[in-house]
Amino acid sequence: MAERKLARLFDVRRVIGGLFVVYGVIVTLIGLLDGPSDLEKAQGVRINLWMGLGMLVLGLLMLLWLRLNPPKEPAVKEADRED
Numbered sequence: 001m002a003e004r005k006l007a008r009l010f011d012v013r014r015v016i017g018g019l020f021v022v023y024g025v026i027v028t029l030i031g032l033l034d035g036p037s038d039l040e041k042a043q044g045v046r047i048n049l050w051m052g053l054g055m056l057v058l059g060l061l062m063l064l065w066l067r068l069n070p071p072k073e074p075a076v077k078e079a080d081r082e083d
Contacts, residue, residue: 011071013063013065014063014066016062017058017059017060017061018063019059020056020062021055021056021059021060021063023059024052024054024058025052025056027055028048028052028055028056029052030048030052031047031048031052032049034046034048
């Protein structure tokens with residue numbers, strides 16, 4: 001049981017998904033608060049908003065993938081058991 005929790009804790013999908021969600025929230029908020037000068041630089045496109053939403057979607061998809069397909073419990077050899 002502990003091996004499964006440890007394998008799940010260090011799954012790359014959790015780390016990447018979590019980081020993309022956090023950064024996506026930050027960039028989305030920046031995109032919502034863009035001023036007129038920022039919009040002028042980007043030729044009227046709210047690039048921070050769109051990139052933030054894209055990052056949020058990617059991060060949530062990674063976390064959903066982890067939830068739907070959890071890592072397998074590592075096989076333990078008989079010599080490694082402490083029973």
